[in-house]
Amino acid sequence: MTDEGKYQQIKEAILPFIPMIGKAADTIIDENVSNYPIxxxxxxxxxxxxxxxxxTEEGSLWSVHASTLEEMSAKRVIQEEKVTRFRDVYKDPRDYVCLFVLSDLGAIFIFLPRD
Structure with a gap:
């Protein structure tokens, strides 16, 4: 399978979780935890x-964890010198969810529309 095919497969597996992820993003923002939910x-x-x-829940092959830019910077997943650049490319969390996907394609950030 091509990388594009794998990406589509991952995206389709994640889509059922987008409404729940969107609600969690709203909570993170509304509770002033972070303006950058990931x-x-x-x-x-x-x-x-x-x-x-x-x-293992709901027959899912994927785990979903709520995090933030601040946690990812503190744990050095995002290097401190790249935080400003990340903020510049970060899409509006009311319209998109920011996913950090760990798969056989490697580790990539994906922004998916919430609708």
Whole structure:
């Protein structure tokens, strides 16, 4: 399967979780936790963020964890010198969800529309 095919497969697997991720993003923003919610989506066990979905629940192959730019910077997932650049490319969280996807494609940031 091509990388594009794998990306589409990942996207389709994640789509059912977008409404829940959107609500979590709203809570993170509304509670003044962060203006930059990031959701870690992985098939591995990770120690990053707060678990929202475990990969064995609901037959999902993916885990979803709620995190923030601040946590990812503190844990050096995003290098301190790249935080400003990340903020510049970060899309409006009321319209998009920011996903940090760990898969066989590597680690990539994806912005998906909430609608």
């Amino acid at each position: 959701f870690v989506v992985s098939q591995l066990d990770i120690d990053l963020g707060i678990p929202l979905v475990k990969r």
